[in-house]
Amino acid sequence: MSNPPATPTNNKTKYLSELKELLRIPSISTQPEHKKDILMAAEWLKNHLAKIGLNNCKVMKTAGHPIVYADYLLAKDKPTVLIYGHYDVQPPEPLESWNTPPFEPTEKNGNLYGRGTSDDKAQIFAHIKAIDAIMSATEKLPVNVKFLIEGEEEVGGPSLDKFIIDNKKMLSADVCVISDSHSLSPTQPLIEYGLRGMAYMQIDLSTFENDVHSGLYGGNVPNVAIELANIISKLKDEKTQKILIPGFYDNVRKLTAKEKQALNKTPLTKKAIMEETGAKTTIGLVGASIPERCGALPALDVNGFFSGYTGEGSKTIIPAKASAKISMRLVPNQSSAEIAKKFATYIKRVTPKYVGVTVKTLNTGEPILMDTSSIYFKKAEEVFIKTFGNKPIYVLDGASIPVTSVIKRVLNIDSILMGFGLPDDGLHSPNEKISLEMFYKGIETSISYLSAL
Amino acid sequence: MSNPPATPTNNKTKYLSELKELLRIPSISTQPEHKKDILMAAEWLKNHLAKIGLNNCKVMKTAGHPIVYADYLLAKDKPTVLIYGHYDVQPPEPLESWNTPPFEPTEKNGNLYGRGTSDDKAQIFAHIKAIDAIMSATEKLPVNVKFLIEGEEEVGGPSLDKFIIDNKKMLSADVCVISDSHSLSPTQPLIEYGLRGMAYMQIDLSTFENDVHSGLYGGNVPNVAIELANIISKLKDEKTQKILIPGFYDNVRKLTAKEKQALNKTPLTKKAIMEETGAKTTIGLVGASIPERCGALPALDVNGFFSGYTGEGSKTIIPAKASAKISMRLVPNQSSAEIAKKFATYIKRVTPKYVGVTVKTLNTGEPILMDTSSIYFKKAEEVFIKTFGNKPIYVLDGASIPVTSVIKRVLNIDSILMGFGLPDDGLHSPNEKISLEMFYKGIETSISYLSAL
Known part of the structure; x- marks a missing residue:
């Protein structure tokens, strides 16, 4: 016109x-x-x-x-x-x-x-x-x-x-x-x-029907909260912050050189993130820049977890159940269905046989x-x-x-x-x-x- | 008389x-x-x-x-x-x-x-x-x-x-x-x-003041729930079930041969524990018998932990705080004060610098x-x-x-x-x-x- x-x-x-x-x-x-x-x-x-x-x-x-x-x-x-x-x-x-x-x-x-x-x-x-x-x-x-x-x-x-x-x-x-x-x-x-897209998952672990007495059984039965902690600690390499789920990065699109250069001009700095969130530092995949980690790379976070007694004071139990909500932010060309499946397979593999486990997909987005x-x-x-x-x-x-x-x-x-x-x-x-x-x-x-x- | x-x-x-x-x-x-x-x-x-x-x-x-x-x-x-x-x-x-x-x-x-x-x-x-x-x-x-x-x-x-x-x-x-x-x-x-005696501890971790958006910051800021999981996973060796706090076993009294023999006659069996608790197996310090693990050896349990969102469905946050209640059952000649101190020192050592941490003793008994x-x-x-x-x-x-x-x-x-x-x-x-x-x-x-x- x-x-x-x-x-x-x-x-x-x-x-x-x-x-x-x-x-x-x-x-x-x-x-x-x-x-x-x-x-x-x-x-x-x-x-x-x-x-x-x-x-x-x-x-x-x-x-x-x-x-x-x-x-x-x-x-x-x-x-x-x-x-x-x-x-x-x-x-x-x-x-x-x-x-x-x-x-x-x-x-x-x-x-x-x-x-x-x-x-x-x-x-x-x-x-x-x-x-x-x-x-x-x-x-x-x-x-x-x-x-x-x-x-x-x-x-x-x-x-x-x-x-x-x-x-x-x-x-x-x-x-x-x-x-x-x-x-x-x-x-x-x-x-x-x-x-980014998303695969939002829930893990539910169970070892017994009801919590048991930590004095009577402590030292002889599995502790489901420790089992969940062990599983979560196997999701990301502490040093490199690499997500350890096999095949997780398979389809992650590589940035073009030009795109990478442009992206790294984004005013998304360590200082800004620390100010906005209150975090004492930024931390993420070693070798990647902050803008890359934000939108060009996937992320895995525990959004919440729970087990046993968390009220005031002490209760001497070994918990029977533990749950975690874990979400993964996905980037092209990852598919939420494929990642949810890889996640579930890996969780089941790293869960000991004596622990009951279910993995549910709560939410996805491409x-x-x-x-x-x-x-x-x-x-x-x-x-x-x-x-x-x-x-x-x-x-x-x-x-x-x-x-x-x-x-x-x-x-x-x-x-x-x-x-x-x-x-x-x-x-x-x-x-x-x-x-x-x-x-x-x-x-x-x-x-x-x-x-x- | x-x-x-x-x-x-x-x-x-x-x-x-x-x-x-x-x-x-x-x-x-x-x-x-x-x-x-x-x-x-x-x-x-x-x-x-x-x-x-x-x-x-x-x-x-x-x-x-x-x-x-x-x-x-x-x-x-x-x-x-x-x-x-x-x-x-x-x-x-x-x-x-x-x-x-x-x-x-x-x-x-x-x-x-x-x-x-x-x-x-x-x-x-x-x-x-x-x-x-x-x-x-x-x-x-x-x-x-x-x-x-x-x-x-x-x-x-x-x-x-x-x-x-x-x-x-x-x-x-x-x-x-x-x-x-x-x-x-x-x-x-x-x-x-x-x-057994007890040292009942609480760990409180903090990375920010408030939960932050997992889409905006996921991949760039620490996840306090993962940090807590990493810390918990460092408390016990998964294979041997040995408690890894330095000096934890220093003062544990050795059983006499006669006592050990008598103790192992206690009708405290794998089958009984599995029936009483509903656990799918017994698990404990490798090389020790079930009665030894019950009363002659110390134990460490997570009694409860909590972080972030744990309600129905999904909430896309990176949590700001995480807490765990962890108790250790102690045996002669361990002292609850000494163990509480060793625990706190170790927790602080394995907590990254960018995570705020406090360790409190909630309860002790000798x-x-x-x-x-x-x-x-x-x-x-x-x-x-x-x-x-x-x-x-x-x-x-x-x-x-x-x-x-x-x-x-x-x-x-x-x-x-x-x-x-x-x-x-x-x-x-x-x-x-x-x-x-x-x-x-x-x-x-x-x-x-x-x-x-």
């Missing part, structure tokens, strides 16, 4: 006031008493999308909270952009820690405070307002657009996967845009081009790697340079955004993760905020991106 | 009816709402001891539940026997598992069922009735006797140690008799001539070994042969009876552990019982023992 519409400068006040309407709805997905608010937020979005000129606007039922869909399919011979976001929010508790009411959005020092601002209402609304701005200026969109806005993101909602599979044709697109992350600063955008050479990434880079003033940093993120791998698997498209939040937005915390500068920059970026494709 | 009094055959009914009075008092020491019952049981015993002719009968205050004292000191030039027991009982719960009311003692199939029967009311009452029988027959006792009956045994009562130290002179004696254990069968008595060559043991053996028909088996018990080591340390005397219970009495469980045959045999054994000294 040759004439991109005007930037939304003149409508800032109106856009902000509309955003506040959405933010006032306490659409808390984890609390059943807010079911009405969830429905209200979905209806509000549907009506708003219709009002700005989108078609087929629907609130679609799922087994859980509904999904809002809307589209614009009149840009013949142009690509289709799927825009994903979520309208549900985290509970605001603890309420006493908020400086302003969580559901009364409040402007202060260039920020807008309120639950759900950064995560994810202002971010998805930036795209909606981009489209509003374009439609107002030109009465049409330069590309085809489909909105997929869910209400179960904060509960790890099981409905979305099924919805995407069931509505594969309706959702088909050329690229997905997701704004549910952050930029490094108002002048430094990030592009996450890979996300790692994902985007094709940054595609036109969609090139255009995103160009647009970011224009709106942020700097080339985006390409990072492999250590975390998982499960929807990206479902979209990849089912719809066979990559997701561009355009983060309009900032690192200090306080997601899931009291006094969550979005920078107003970033909200407007988000609208501008979206206008430019949709116009550039 | 040349003429021992008649056995109590004629008074069986009366003695049993008196015991039932005591058993009806729900003197549960762990439940504050039973404080009145505790006092009632103490008063009942004091009055009863006075009625049968003992002197200085008192209910003596402590910071916790009171202690009943009584004595008979008129046997000039005769030894003094301190008789220890406890009048408090475990809670009866779960009530629905009792076939008869726990505080309405009920005779059935030669047993008396009720909470506190075997542990310890009938056992201490057997000595009281032995004295009653002797006094009734001869109006005097053949030895000096002091009763020390506490009310905090079931709560690991802190008052008793202080009481013994504060009343050292009043309690001075030549030997202590404790009936709070069991015989192997109505024809096979046991003499426990050694008991191991004890009796001098079985003393006249008090010889006489006990003779009396056991007379009343049970068999020579007692001498065993080193794996458990601890802390009062024995306090009595040894403060009063400088050994304790003869005369058990009138049976292995299946169900202490601390529903349907606790004492065999009536064993109750009467206890009275007879006590009469014979006091008369033989």
Whole structure:
């Protein structure tokens, strides 16, 4: 499209006031008493999308909270952009820690405070307002657009996967845009081009039916907590921090030299990690850099374990049972099923015969790697340079955004993760905020991106 | 004394009816709402001891539940026997598992069922009735006797140690008799001539203030649960089951050849342990027999540990803290203070510098070994042969009876552990019982023992 519409400068006040309407709805997905608010937020979005000129606007039922869909399919011979976001929010508790009411959005020092601002209402609304701005200026969109806005993101909602599979044709697109992350600063955008997957496992060990007396039997019977400790200590080499499960690294993708060089420019330093977590040092696979260990290499963590008596004081028992939750963050081209299987096989091998053992898979998600050479990434880079003033940093993120791998698997498209939040937005915390500068920059970026494709 | 009094055959009914009075008092020491019952049981015993002719009968205050004292000191030039027991009982719960009311003692199939029967009311009452029988027959006792009956045994009562130290002179004696254990069968008595001590420790590890996101930081920061597992796995050699704390075995007393031979006749078999505990095998220090591992060798057990998330499902965190409770059962001539110190030093040595660590001693008790060559043991053996028909088996018990080591340390005397219970009495469980045959045999054994000294 040759004439991109005007930037939304003149409508800032109106856009902000509309955003506040959405933010006032306490659409808390984890609390059943807010079911009405969830429905209200979905209806509000549907009506708003219709009002700005989108078609087929629907609130679609799922087994859980509904999904809002809307589209614009009149840009013949142009690509289709799927825009994903979520309208549900985290509970605001603890309420006493908020400086302003969580559901009364409040402007202060260039920020807008309120639950759900950064995560994810202002971010998805930036795209909606981009489209509003374009439609107002030109009465049409330069590309085809489909909105997929869910209400179960904060509960790890099981409905979305099924919805995407069931509505594969309706959702088909050329690229997905997701704004549910952050930029490094108002002048430094990030592009996450890979996300780790996960295999989350539980080990349950058992030696007897009930705990026994440590005086009578200590020295003669197995101690299941010690057995679990021995097993865990065999998962990682203490010196090299290498994960010892046979074949664990078999399919780990090697970084290209260029990619490695770029990745190591990520401002993810030992100092930053120590400050953010409070750890006294960083520790990880010997020979790998911190950014590599974060997103390009898999990790194994014990998320929790338990055995025997852990109350106050002493209880003289030998425990009968011990359990651990162990998760592995996976990278391309590892498969969660294959890793879960290797894990279970290894655990069973290193568990003595006199210990009963079960290994369960609690949760999985596939790692994902985007094709940054595609036109969609090139255009995103160009647009970011224009709106942020700097080339985006390409990072492999250590975390998982499960929807990206479902979209990849089912719809066979990559997701561009355009983060309009900032690192200090306080997601899931009291006094969550979005920078107003970033909200407007988000609208501008979206206008430019949709116009550039 | 040349003429021992008649056995109590004629008074069986009366003695049993008196015991039932005591058993009806729900003197549960762990439940504050039973404080009145505790006092009632103490008063009942004091009055009863006075009625049968003992002197200085008192209910003596402590910071916790009171202690009943009584004595008979008129046997000039005769030894003094301190008789220890406890009048408090475990809670009866779960009530629905009792076939008869726990505080309405009920005779059935030669047993008396009720909470506190075997542990310890009938056992201490057997000595009281032995004295009653002797006094009734001869109006005097053949030895000096002091009763020390506490009310905090079931709560690991802190008052008793202080009481013994504060009343050292009043309690001075030549030997202590404790009936709070069991015989192997109505024809096979046991003499426990050694008991293990204990050092009960807690390890607290910390890497950060709060749990962190396993996606963002997994692979770059320490995992405190894995660190704890590594530490625990360094406590015992997996193959030999040897405890690896430097100097741990330094002071362990070597068994004499004769003692070892006798000890290995103890009917403590692999099969029995597997049946009693449900363990799929026995496991312990390579090269040592099961009875040696039970009472002649120290043991180390993890009694419980905890870290991170252990609820339902998955939570993707790297935990910030991990704790373990670890106890070591000690044998002569180990000292709990020395072992606690060696443990703490070793733990600190094997904990990486980037992990915060504290090691606390929660509880200690000293191991004890009796001098079985003393006249008090010889006489006990003779009396056991007379009343049970068999020579007692001498065993080193794996458990601890802390009062024995306090009595040894403060009063400088050994304790003869005369058990009138049976292995299946169900202490601390529903349907606790004492065999009536064993109750009467206890009275007879006590009469014979006091008369033989």
